[in-house]
Structures are given as C-alpha cells and as structure tokens.
Amino acid sequence: MGDYIVSARKYRPVTFDSVVGQQHITTTLKNSIRNNQLAQAFLFCGPRGVGKTTCARILARTINCTNLTPDTEACGQCESCISFNNANSMNIFELDAASNNGVEAMRSLIDEVRIPPQAGRYKVYIIDEVHMLSAAAFNAFLKTLEEPPAYAKFILATTEKHKVLPTILSRCQVFDFKRIGIDDIVQHLARVAQQEQVSYEEEALRLIARKADGGLRDALSTFDQLVSFTSGNLTYARCAETLNVLDHEYYLRLVESFRANDISSALLLYEEILGRGFDGQRFLTGLSEHLRNLMVSLDPATHRLLEVSEGVASRLGEQAAACGLPRLLQWLDIASDYEYRYRDAGNKRLFVEVALMKMAAG
Numbered sequence: 001m002g003d004y005i006v007s008a009r010k011y012r013p014v015t016f017d018s019v020v021g022q023q024h025i026t027t028t029l030k031n032s033i034r035n036n037q038l039a040q041a042f043l044f045c046g047p048r049g050v051g052k053t054t055c056a057r058i059l060a061r062t063i064n065c066t067n068l069t070p071d072t073e074a075c076g077q078c079e080s081c082i083s084f085n086n087a088n089s090m091n092i093f094e095l096d097a098a099s100n101n102g103v104e105a106m107r108s109l110i111d112e113v114r115i116p117p118q119a120g121r122y123k124v125y126i127i128d129e130v131h132m133l134s135a136a137a138f139n140a141f142l143k144t145l146e147e148p149p150a151y152a153k154f155i156l157a158t159t160e161k162h163k164v165l166p167t168i169l170s171r172c173q174v175f176d177f178k179r180i181g182i183d184d185i186v187q188h189l190a191r192v193a194q195q196e197q198v199s200y201e202e203e204a205l206r207l208i209a210r211k212a213d214g215g216l217r218d219a220l221s222t223f224d225q226l227v228s229f230t231s232g233n234l235t236y237a238r239c240a241e242t243l244n245v246l247d248h249e250y251y252l253r254l255v256e257s258f259r260a261n262d263i264s265s266a267l268l269l270y271e272e273i274l275g276r277g278f279d280g281q282r283f284l285t286g287l288s289e290h291l292r293n294l295m296v297s298l299d300p301a302t303h304r305l306l307e308v309s310e311g312v313a314s315r316l317g318e319q320a321a322a323c324g325l326p327r328l329l330q331w332l333d334i335a336s337d338y339e340y341r342y343r344d345a346g347n348k349r350l351f352v353e354v355a356l357m358k359m360a361a362g
Contacts (some may be wrong), residue, residue: 008220011192014052015073016062017053021180022051028175029059030072038063039173041145043130043153045161048175049215053128055177056155060084060124063153080120085133086300090252091120096171110144113152122135122153130156131163138165145171148344179214182206184308186217189223193234200229200234210307246278248312251290255319255354258331259288263360267353280352284339291332294320298328331359 007082013019016026025044032038036307044052058074061084065074074081083089095109107127117123127133132143145154145168156172158164190203208226212219222243223234230238240247250273257265273283296302297313297320306313320328338355344349 003048006221007224008217013051013122014058016058017071018075019051019055019058022055022177022183025175025177026059034061034072038153040148041172043157043164043169043172043291044157044172044177045174046159047179047214049217050177050180050347052157052177053178055125056157058127059155060126063122063124064120078295079239084212090122091117091122092126092129094126096128098129101138102134103136106133106140107288110140111142113148117151122151124153126153126155126157128157131158131324132158136259138168143169162214180216182209184210185209185216185219189219191333192220194222196227198232201236201250203236203312204234204239206307206309207243211243211245244277246273246286251287252319254287255290255294255323258359260289261360263357266356266360270352270356274344280348281342282337283337284342284352284355288332288335288339291327291328291335293321295325295328295332300324327362330362332356
C-alpha cells in the first residue's frame with residue numbers, strides 16, 4: 001500500500017498561474033519580478049487556507065530560478081528549482097512563529113541572515129503566523145527588517161494583521177488575500193475529482209465549497225473525507241447527509257406550506273428537522289438565506305448573486321414567481337426578526353414554531 005497524500009498537499013499549486021482565486025496578488029508579484037522591483041519584505045495576510053504560504057513558497061522559488069519562463073514562472077528544471085522541489089534548498093528558510101515566537105529564535109534567524117547565499121541569488125525567509133511573535137522578538141527583528149542585506153528577502157504571513165506591530169507593517173509591502181469564491185473552489189474541486197477519477201454531482205461540490213467558507217484547504221479536506229465516505233461517488237444527497245446540512249428541499253417544502261397557509265405541514269416539517277439534530281438558530285439562519293435567494297431570483301439582473309447550481313436556481317425562480325415580492329418580504333422580515341431574537345428566547349422550540357405559524361398564517 002502506497003503512502004496516501006491528502007489532496008491539499010498533492011494538488012498544492014507550484015506556479016503563480018495555478019494559484020486559485022488570488023489573481024490580483026499573483027499578477028502583481030509576477031510584474032514585480034519581471035520589472036526587477038522586488039521589495040525587501042512582504043506581508044501576506046488573510047483568512048486561513050487561501051494560499052498565503054503557498055504564494056510565499058512560489059515567490060521564493062521563482063526569484064531564485066535561473067531560467068525563468070517568458071511568463072515569469074519558475075522553470076522547474078534548474079538546480080535551484082530541483083533543490084526546492086526536493087525540499088533541500090539552502091536558500092529558503094521557513095519559521096513557524098507559533099512555536100518559535102521568542103527572542104532567541106529571532107536572534108538565531110538574524111545571525112543566519114548575515115551569511116550570504118552560497119548558491120543562488122536570494123536567501124528567502126518565510127515567517128508563518130508572524131503575529132504570534134513576542135514583543136521582544138518583534139523588536140529584535142525590526143532593525144534587520146529595516147536594513148537587510150540586498151540578498152535577503154522576508155515574506156511574513158498572518159491571519160491576524162491587526163496584531164502585527166505598525167512598525168513592522170510600515171516596512172513591508174502588504175498583500176491582502178481574499179476568501180476564495182465558490183465558483184473558483186467548485187472548478188478546482190472538479191479538476192481534482194477528474195484527476196482522482198471520482199464521480200460527482202456539481203451541487204455536491206457546491207455544497208463542499210459553501211461549507212468551506214472561502215478556504216480552499218478546508219474544501220479539499222472535506223472533499224477527501226466525503227470521497228472516503230461515499231467510495232468515490234459524490235452525490236448531493238450523500239454529501240448533505242454526511243456534512244449534516246439542511247438541503248434546499250426542506251426550505252422549498254416549507255415555503256410551499258407558507259403559500260398554502262398550511263400551519264400543520266410547517267410544524268411537522270420543523271419537527272422532522274429537529275429530529276435530524278439541527279437547532280433552531282441554524283434553521284432560522286438557513287430559512288432567512290433561502291428567502292433571500294428567492295428574492296434575488298425574482299430579477300434576472302441579480303441571478304448572478306445566487307451561489308447555487310442551475311437546476312436549483314431554476315426551482316428557486318419558479319417558487320419566487322409563485323410567491324411574489326410582498327409575501328417574500330413579509331416572510332423574510334419575520335424570519336430575520338426571530339433569528340435575531342432567538343438567543344434570548346426561553347422556550348426556543350415554541351419561539352420558532354410561533355414564527356412558522358405567523359408566516360403560514362399570512
């Protein structure tokens with residue numbers, strides 16, 4: 001049995017063009033390399049799992065490549081690229097500030113910076129979770145960051161930019177990574193699924209992408225988990241069951257009971273949802289989102305705001321047209337109000353049931 005490699009590592013981008021959803025950053029970095037306008041220090045900040053460390057490694061690899069492609073990508077074949085790919089490069093150093101946050105670790109790094117590279121053009125220091133450094137470590141690092149040797153480049157990465165000292169921020173070029181869009185995650189998951197010969201439904205991949213909340217690493221971890229559970233057949237129903245999410249069907253049925261003024265059906269459906277282990281807060285949040293999607297479906301100009309498959313979008317459009325704007329606004333007002341007040345409710349089940357009765361009676 002061969003060693004299993006998780007998808008987040010196996011399909012980690014190795015070129016700027018393969019980075020998902022951060023074109024505004026990769027284009028800027030490539031232009032800086034092409035125009036020989038590299039800063040001494042970079043700060044990559046943004047949510048977890050969106051490509052900060054990946055871009056740091058790609059940048060380190062590219063600026064040391066001796067045979068760049070016309071598109072400003074590392075060649076992958078020169079001595080520097082090969083040593084990087086084999087994880088034995090003497091020019092690229094990574095420090096995890098979460099576990100090496102003291103002043104001694106920083107002094108060791110500063111001493112190391114003084115030694116010029118034996119081969120290659122730059123020595124690159126990648127410091128992950130830089131906000132975890134102690135105040136003393138920050139201060140020890142400050143002078144080196146301000147006046148580093150020409151051959152030294154620093155790439156700092158953090159999920160909490162506000163915790164980095166202003167004196168550090170002012171000495172770095174700051175790049176803000178954004179959450180990756182659902183469509184970008186779905187397209188990447190589809191490529192991985194095809195490579196791994198996994199059959200899938202697009203709506204299942206969309207469900208994984210929504211669950212990941214903009215983090216590609218989380219999406220790939222969930223993908224691996226579901227591939228194991230479903231034996232390589234990712235259907236929407238199986239994925240929704242495994243991830244324990246309320247799918248569109250429940251909310252579509254619920255709105256139909258509102259349209260028919262059928263209080264009994266609405267209450268019985270909520271009983272079924274509670275039986276699956278969902279709490280009222282999560283249910284009300286999902287209901288508000290569904291009603292919002294119905295309102296967005298009413299106007300073709302806002303269809304692009306829907307983050308669902310074409311099949312689900314079509315059903316939402318049909319239901320929205322049948323309900324009409326006034327009723328949707330009324331229901332959304334009730335759902336949002338009860339969602340906001342849910343935490344303070346005494347009898348939470350009765351509280352949600354009253355909301356459903358109001359909507360079904362209207």
